[in-house]
Amino acid sequence: MSIPALDISPFAARRQRLLDAMRARGGGIAILPTAREVARNRDSEFPFRFDSDFFYLTGFPEPEAWLVLIAGREDRSLLFCRGKNLEREIWEGYRIGPEAAAEQFGFDQALPVDTLADELPKLIADQPALFVPMGSDRLFDRRLRIWLDKVRAMGRAGATAPACTYDLRAMLAEMRLVKDASELDTMRRAAAISAGAHARAMRAARPGMHEYEIEAELLHEFRRHGSQAVAYNSIVATGHNACVLHYRAGDAELKDGHLLLIDAGCELDGYASDITRTFPVNGRFSGPQRALYEIVLEAQKAATAKTHPGARWNDGHDAAVRVLAQGMLDEGLLTGTLDGVLESQQYTRFYMHRTGHWLGMDVHDVGDYREPGPAAADESRPWRLLRPGMVLTIEPGIYVRPAADVPERFWDIGIRIEDDAVVTESGCELITRGVPVAADEIEALMRG
Incomplete structure (x- = not known):
């Protein structure tokens, strides 16, 4: 190498x-x-x-x-x-x-x-x-x-x-939990390459193609810009495959009316990038797809607002979960009250992972998520305080499998939106926004 x-x-x-x-x-x-x-x-x-x-x-x-x-x-x-x-x-x-x-x-x-x-x-x-x-x-x-x-x-x-x-x-x-200037420079370059690859995939996708063809578009863009490898096995999942969290790019056909979820990032000079985008194969979100997409996007915005120095690691997750749970109630995926859904964790039926992880040389990078030191006798150690130079992902999602008590219009919709965030002195910088995230902007890119 x-x-x-x-x-x-x-x-x-x-x-x-x-x-x-x-x-x-x-x-x-x-x-x-x-x-x-x-x-x-x-x-x-x-x-x-x-x-x-x-x-x-x-x-x-x-x-x-x-x-x-x-x-x-x-x-x-x-x-x-x-x-x-x-x-x-x-x-x-x-x-x-x-x-x-x-x-x-x-x-x-x-x-x-x-x-x-x-x-x-x-x-x-x-x-x-x-x-x-x-x-x-x-x-x-x-x-x-x-x-x-x-x-x-x-x-x-x-x-x-x-x-x-x-x-x-x-x-x-x-030591690795807080990145130095040279690390952040490399990570920004890796993020830019990966964002370009996702944009390329959006422009290339169309009904009749296969998941592996889109994976090839990603790999081509990674390598032609100097990336040495993928940071992890690329997830390219269409239709119901998007509800499988660690699905590998396979041979499923991209069909008109389905979504395509891509979770992929390159590794550059030893540092990972990690982006997820979800978009319609035919270039236009349906009503139910857009409804859930907007919920996930609002959840990411809420988590991003909680990503700043002095915030706790878990604050972004809690903020995202609150938006997701309310959205699930509004769309009829869940019933009851927001407080009841949060307390019972009913939302985990459709959102079963956390909202982020550390990012660096490893895609799930090293570093404790709680403050160092012994736990108090009656409680666990507090969640880690965010500091400038830390890098993490922000990646809420909704995954709806078919079930008798789930509105059919949402069946087989899997959506995740993920960006890489550098904690700065005043907030955070999303270094992967070189690829569109707003639904209208995604549709415009695919038309162009």
């Missing part, structure tokens, strides 16, 4: 932040591998995608790489990576190699990865603490036990093993 030339300063700054956090816990050594290559079949692998935490700290794109950070009297950053191998490079492409890696990516030292087994016990010895991704990979856990056994075997020579272990993933999740 090739990554464009990167400014290494953000990666160096993140490593320093982590070293400072390690020092606050008494110092020690952090060990973090990138992802492993995975066989697809007998003689090929799935496209390699680096581990998000590893790339967040290094910017290094190749497999078989390890990051080691030492927080002590003098901080040290080391990279273990594949050595140069001219024969393998003929088959597999250019390798950066240790010498170039140290210079290009700003490490104090880079070593061949085949020296890892010999070097790690020496580096671990006499460190006060280990900072590792605890329990995330069995192979890593086995190798770590071997290295620690070697350190303990050096006890007669005066070496000691670390006395405590910290979960590196949890520390990095807190």
Whole structure:
């Protein structure tokens, strides 16, 4: 996987932040591998995608790489990576190699990865603490036990093993929750590419096409603008398929009078985008389709208004649910009072997911949704306070499956509207509005 030339300063700054956090816990050594290559079949692998935490700290794109950070009297950053191998490079492409890696990516030292087994016990010895991704990979856990056994075997020579272990993933999740300027720039570019792909799909869609043809339009637009991959498997769902939340693009035919729900986003330089739009295959919403669409759009507006510094994570969801529930009552999908529907959660029959999630290097990005710290004895931890630089999705929906007690005019209508929101100093910025969201604007685009 090739990554464009990167400014290494953000990666160096993140490593320093982590070293400072390690020092606050008494110092020690952090060990973090990138992802492993995975066989697809007998003689090929799935496209390699680096581990998000590893790339967040290094910017290094190749497999078989390890990051080691030492927080002590003098901080040290080391990279273990594949050595140069001219024969393998003929088959597999250019390798950066240790010498170039140290210079290009700003490490104090880079070593061949085949020296890892010999070097790690020496580096671990006499460190006060280990900072590792605890329990995330069995192979890593086995190798770590071997290295620690070697350190303990050096006890007669005066070496000691670390006395405590910290979960590196949890520390990095807190760091990654608030994006820096370089991350936000990449995410805005990814959002623009994905918005263009959704607009392309709207212009291309027509009765008689198939879901996979629309998926191809999305993929074409992603790649031709430099995106390296999809951020997740694209959802392209027409008719009743739109009521399946994680439906994959299949071979269903787009039919006149049906809606098409597309939930798709590209990954650019390691960062995800995530957009959902729902639109009529024939270019014009029917009365029932538009009625439910407007409810979902108003719910998104309500959630967006609650997305600002100082608001709680759950405030946007609560606001969206209130609008959705009232809309369901108004249209006869539910009966009773608004307070009764909210208290009984009857609305979950037609809206069964939450209104958003963190977004970043992973489409469902890391970060706790509640404030850190122990819960009070009589209540759970409060929902997370939003801060500038956090990025989240806002994605309400309504999904109506056929049932005897449901008005037939709404059967098989599935609608979701999703945008990516950056929390700013004064509110939030929807960075995915390069594709229309208002019903009239969607119809105009499809006519054009």
